[in-house]
Amino acid sequence: MPIVLENLTHIYMPGTPFEKAALKDINLKIEDGEFIGIIGHTGSGKSTLIQHFNGLLKPTSGRVLVNGQETSGKGLKELRRHVGIVFQYPEHQLFEETVYKDIAFGLQKDNLSEDEKRKKILEVISAVGLKEEVLEKSPFEISGGQKRRVAIAGVLVMNPGILVLDEPTAGLDPRGRDEIFGFVSKIHESMGITVILVSHSMEDIAKLVNRVIVMNKGAVEVDGTVTEVFADIPRLESIGLSAPQVAYLMKRLKQLRPEIDENVFTVAAARDELLKHLGKEVQKPC
Amino acid sequence: MLNASITIGQYIPGDSVLHRADPRTKIILSIVFMVMTFLVNSFWTFAALTAFTLVVVLISGVPMKYTLRGLKPLLFIIIFTAVINIFTTSGTPISQTIPFKYITYEGIELALKLAVRLALIIISGSLLTFTTTPILLTDGIEKLLNPLKKIGVPAHELAMMMSIALRFIPTLLEETDKIMKAQAARGADFDTGNLVQRAKSFIPVLVPLFVSAFRRADELATAMEARCYRGGAGRTRMRQLKFTEADTKVFVTSVVVFAALLLLEYL
Numbered sequence: 331m332p333i334v335l336e337n338l339t340h341i342y343m344p345g346t347p348f349e350k351a352a353l354k355d356i357n358l359k360i361e362d363g364e365f366i367g368i369i370g371h372t373g374s375g376k377s378t379l380i381q382h383f384n385g386l387l388k389p390t391s392g393r394v395l396v397n398g399q400e401t402s403g404k405g406l407k408e409l410r411r412h413v414g415i416v417f418q419y420p421e422h423q424l425f426e427e428t429v430y431k432d433i434a435f436g437l438q439k440d441n442l443s444e445d446e447k448r449k450k451i452l453e454v455i456s457a458v459g460l461k462e463e464v465l466e467k468s469p470f471e472i473s474g475g476q477k478r479r480v481a482i483a484g485v486l487v488m489n490p491g492i493l494v495l496d497e498p499t500a501g502l503d504p505r506g507r508d509e510i511f512g513f514v515s516k517i518h519e520s521m522g523i524t525v526i527l528v529s530h531s532m533e534d535i536a537k538l539v540n541r542v543i544v545m546n547k548g549a550v551e552v553d554g555t556v557t558e559v560f561a562d563i564p565r566l567e568s569i570g571l572s573a574p575q576v577a578y579l580m581k582r583l584k585q586l587r588p589e590i591d592e593n594v595f596t597v598a599a600a601r602d603e604l605l606k607h608l609g610k611e612v613q614k615p616c
Numbered sequence: 617m618l619n620a621s622i623t624i625g626q627y628i629p630g631d632s633v634l635h636r637a638d639p640r641t642k643i644i645l646s647i648v649f650m651v652m653t654f655l656v657n658s659f660w661t662f663a664a665l666t667a668f669t670l671v672v673v674l675i676s677g678v679p680m681k682y683t684l685r686g687l688k689p690l691l692f693i694i695i696f697t698a699v700i701n702i703f704t705t706s707g708t709p710i711s712q713t714i715p716f717k718y719i720t721y722e723g724i725e726l727a728l729k730l731a732v733r734l735a736l737i738i739i740s741g742s743l744l745t746f747t748t749t750p751i752l753l754t755d756g757i758e759k760l761l762n763p764l765k766k767i768g769v770p771a772h773e774l775a776m777m778m779s780i781a782l783r784f785i786p787t788l789l790e791e792t793d794k795i796m797k798a799q800a801a802r803g804a805d806f807d808t809g810n811l812v813q814r815a816k817s818f819i820p821v822l823v824p825l826f827v828s829a830f831r832r833a834d835e836l837a838t839a840m841e842a843r844c845y846r847g848g849a850g851r852t853r854m855r856q857l858k859f860t861e862a863d864t865k866v867f868v869t870s871v872v873v874f875a876a877l878l879l880l881e882y883l
């Protein structure tokens with residue numbers, strides 16, 4: 331289910347003193363099975379952009395095509411099952427008496443038997459790394475990290491072909507963050523679904539995604555691979571972003587040793603690069 | 617979007633004489649204006665009052681279209697009261713056939729007047745909030761209620777409650793919008809089904825909304841206590857309210873217009 335954006339423009343509150351163009355003439359194509367990171371300064375239009383993917387917002391002009399179908403037409407409900415969006419702080423949307431019922435909310439219109447429902451819910455609850463016991467608890471008595479996973483499970487249960495996550499780790503501790511990203515990449519690999527991740531953490535983006543879209547003032551500033559995007563640090567900094575910290579370290583190291591490859595953006599890759607480099611040095615005769 | 621249709625209570629920055637006037641002037645004149653809409657009764661005074669209102673909107677610099685949009689959410693109430701009036705006022709029927717038998721000339725006149733009155737009141741109320749920041753508005757109300765403190769009216773507390781309520785209207789609207797979107801993304805359906813089903817479909821919105829409202833209230837109370845807020849006794853203000861030239865202009869103009877209208881009406 332590819333997503334195609336053609337000359338997408340979105341203006342908030344047109345015709346009022348608060349009129350604001352949030353997206354200007356965006357053209358993008360998102361293929362099946364991609365793992366995409368969207369980065370950008372606050373107010374750059376990231377959230378507005380992703381809300382067009384499932385028709386929550388309609389284009390002011392231009393078109394959004396999901397699987398060849400325009401989102402402004404009919405079939406919105408079907409579309410929203412295919413494109414699952416998890417908003418920021420998704421735990422704020424929990425409302426049912428038990429976790430089980432809350433996850434089942436997305437299945438209410440499906441006419442599934444109780445057994446099928448239960449099977450699906452058990453599947454997603456283990457996919458997000460939670461235990462079965464949590465199902466009978468109230469969503470208001472579990473921990474913050476657990477709530478977040480329950481909320482993500484509530485979207486996953488609809489079997490979306492495209493999963494959009496808007497800052498899924500905001501406000502979590504490092505461990506909670508790693509766990510969430512852990513199961514997100516696992517889901518991406520095992521289920522082959524397209525994942526679109528909005529994040530402020532350049533480290534996480536560099537580690538996880540294949541393609542990065544940089545938003546600035548409602549337009550796509552850069553669109554490319556992790557290397558292409560993070561290699562141009564001055565450009566990123568000029569729009570209020572940065573590269574992963576390890577990239578700065580590698581740049582400095584390259585000034586000392588020109589033979590080092592500076593286009594390394596994750597800690598693990600930097601370790602390998604440095605080891606390779608050190609290994610070579612050791613082999614040199616003194 | 618939800619926010620787009622609710623314009624009342626929104627402040628629109630500007631530099632008109634109305635923006636610069638003291639909130640007390642504006643509050644008092646708004647109240648006088650509302651009384652005025654009920655004192656005028658003849659066609660010409662009504663026309664003059666409407667013209668005056670429109671001129672004031674122009675002076676305020678708030679787009680006319682935006683001001684009139686504020687009537688939209690209340691259109692139902694206006695039409696509803698007008699229709700009731702058309703059918704329930706006794707007088708000369710406009711025709712002897714059913715259903716025109718029940719419609720009287722007096723009813724139509726009354727309905728029209730009422731609709732215009734309501735519209736004018738809404739516009740004047742919106743103008744007050746369009747040109748006054750919520751903080752100044754509550755400051756003004758507190759100052760105006762000050763004399764009543766002597767007989768035990770908690771003026772400061774009332775003003776504080778109002779300013780908090782005003783402050784959180786946009787926040788809660790935004791929150792509602794966010795939760796509705798999140799639930800829609802999970803397959804919630806707010807637009808189809810009968811009345812009961814639709815009412816039920818709002819449970820997934822209302823529960824999170826209440827939870828978040830209570831959480832916000834709790835956080836706000838903690839933040840206020842952390843800054844040693846203890847109510848109104850002995851509090852001083854950074855911004856003192858002062859009457860300026862703008863107030864004289866606004867006040868004199870309005871009083872002259874109101875007086876002229878009353879003369880026109882009752883002489």
